[in-house]
Amino acid sequence: MRSLDIIAQKRDGKELKAAAIEFLINGYVAGDIPDYQMAAFLMATYIRGMTKAETAALTMAMAKSGDELDLSSLPGCKVDKHSTGGVGDKTTLVVGPLVAAAGVPVAKMSGRGLGHTGGTIDKLESIPGFRVELAQTEFFSNVQRIGLAVCGQTGNLAPADKKIYALRDVTATVASIPLIASSIMSKKIAAGADAIVLDVKCGSGAFMPDLKSAETLAQAMVDIGTSVGRETVAVVTNMDQPLGAAVGNALEVKEAIMTLQNRGPDDLTKLSLALGAHMLMLAGRTASVEEGERILQELLVTGAAWDKFREFVAAQGGDVKAADNPKLLSQAQFRLPVPAPKDGYVAQLRADKVGRASMGLGAGREKKEDVIDLAVGITVKCKVGDQVHQGDVLAEVHANDIDRGRQAVAEVLEAYTVVSEPTVSPALIYRVIR
Ligand code: URA
Numbered sequence: 257m258r259s260l261d262i263i264a265q266k267r268d269g270k271e272l273k274a275a276a277i278e279f280l281i282n283g284y285v286a287g288d289i290p291d292y293q294m295a296a297f298l299m300a301t302y303i304r305g306m307t308k309a310e311t312a313a314l315t316m317a318m319a320k321s322g323d324e325l326d327l328s329s330l331p332g333c334k335v336d337k338h339s340t341g342g343v344g345d346k347t348t349l350v351v352g353p354l355v356a357a358a359g360v361p362v363a364k365m366s367g368r369g370l371g372h373t374g375g376t377i378d379k380l381e382s383i384p385g386f387r388v389e390l391a392q393t394e395f396f397s398n399v400q401r402i403g404l405a406v407c408g409q410t411g412n413l414a415p416a417d418k419k420i421y422a423l424r425d426v427t428a429t430v431a432s433i434p435l436i437a438s439s440i441m442s443k444k445i446a447a448g449a450d451a452i453v454l455d456v457k458c459g460s461g462a463f464m465p466d467l468k469s470a471e472t473l474a475q476a477m478v479d480i481g482t483s484v485g486r487e488t489v490a491v492v493t494n495m496d497q498p499l500g501a502a503v504g505n506a507l508e509v510k511e512a513i514m515t516l517q518n519r520g521p522d523d524l525t526k527l528s529l530a531l532g533a534h535m536l537m538l539a540g541r542t543a544s545v546e547e548g549e550r551i552l553q554e555l556l557v558t559g560a561a562w563d564k565f566r567e568f569v570a571a572q573g574g575d576v577k578a579a580d581n582p583k584l585l586s587q588a589q590f591r592l593p594v595p596a597p598k599d600g601y602v603a604q605l606r607a608d609k610v611g612r613a614s615m616g617l618g619a620g621r622e623k624k625e626d627v628i629d630l631a632v633g634i635t636v637k638c639k640v641g642d643q644v645h646q647g648d649v650l651a652e653v654h655a656n657d658i659d660r661g662r663q664a665v666a667e668v669l670e671a672y673t674v675v676s677e678p679t680v681s682p683a684l685i686y687r688v689i690r
Contacts, residue, residue, distance in 0.1 A: 452487075
């Protein structure tokens, strides 16, 4: 087999055999195939696309390129949850304890934030003492003992994806559905999931700006999961405006805590219940999504989900006092209001612009090495559909540097469109793809 022939076949639109894809991926990880050949292959794939069988073969070749976590010693069906990334998306912090409180174990590897979207691991680190790096034995024993552990991705999980993603980033080949779908699913499969619930975000703050492309990506990932024996459900959800009110690490932890205490924002609560209910169904705990939502809602009301979060924080070395009293989490020095420019109704609140404003304050990183400020961010007070009067506080900026704070106020104001005619609050969940 020669990589040149494989590249030529893809260039000419022919379907590749799994063995050819494995040869290319293994050769690239081993350093036998140079970047320029992999770049040519990625561009040919970007232009020609891939069949379902090719995408599944690419996914499995990448999943098998490094360590694979074996969760089989943990009892029951292990269901993972993954979001394609959004602004204010703190659902993992809510869904993890909720599902664990319902008796379904959650053993989850999460990532850090990059660009204008946040990451669960950074958010958890805003709880003083919380350890996100767990040795495998501790990770497993926590899942066995309390039903929940969340840690950062270990070093050698799907190294092919790591290397290929870096190359895609500099060769204009990121925005390809088979490449994105295989990249995400290879990591989920290597992390040991038996079944996977995907939250595919759609809108201004997401990778996929429109419903059609989000649905295509969701379907591609469901097809991959199904074809490799991992039951997969994708929920396509709105990311035109931030989820909930808080954007920024400690602010989002505080909002997740309120949600677990059953006093969180409606959209975050609703989405967490829906994603959790799909996880319960895939784990065989319930027969319908409605039944799962009822069970999970009850766990919010009784305080069982909140108790599970406290247990989880303690198990990973976090300060439970800070969870009980979120004023003990990092607080920014300045709070600056964003005033409504006129009377009217909020027609738009661009999630991407809010995410970038938060990043400008220091809540996110441009490059992996950047150090972030856990305290800063934005609290949105008015969302699409809300009526506002001139001077009302649309949002609040939490800053540790007054100039960066003022800049963020201007950026958040730009994210809002206020019109004179009444507007309606948009749908939160567009579609479920099984
Ligand atoms: N997230 C990933 O993990 N991979 C992609 O290609 C895009 C988003």
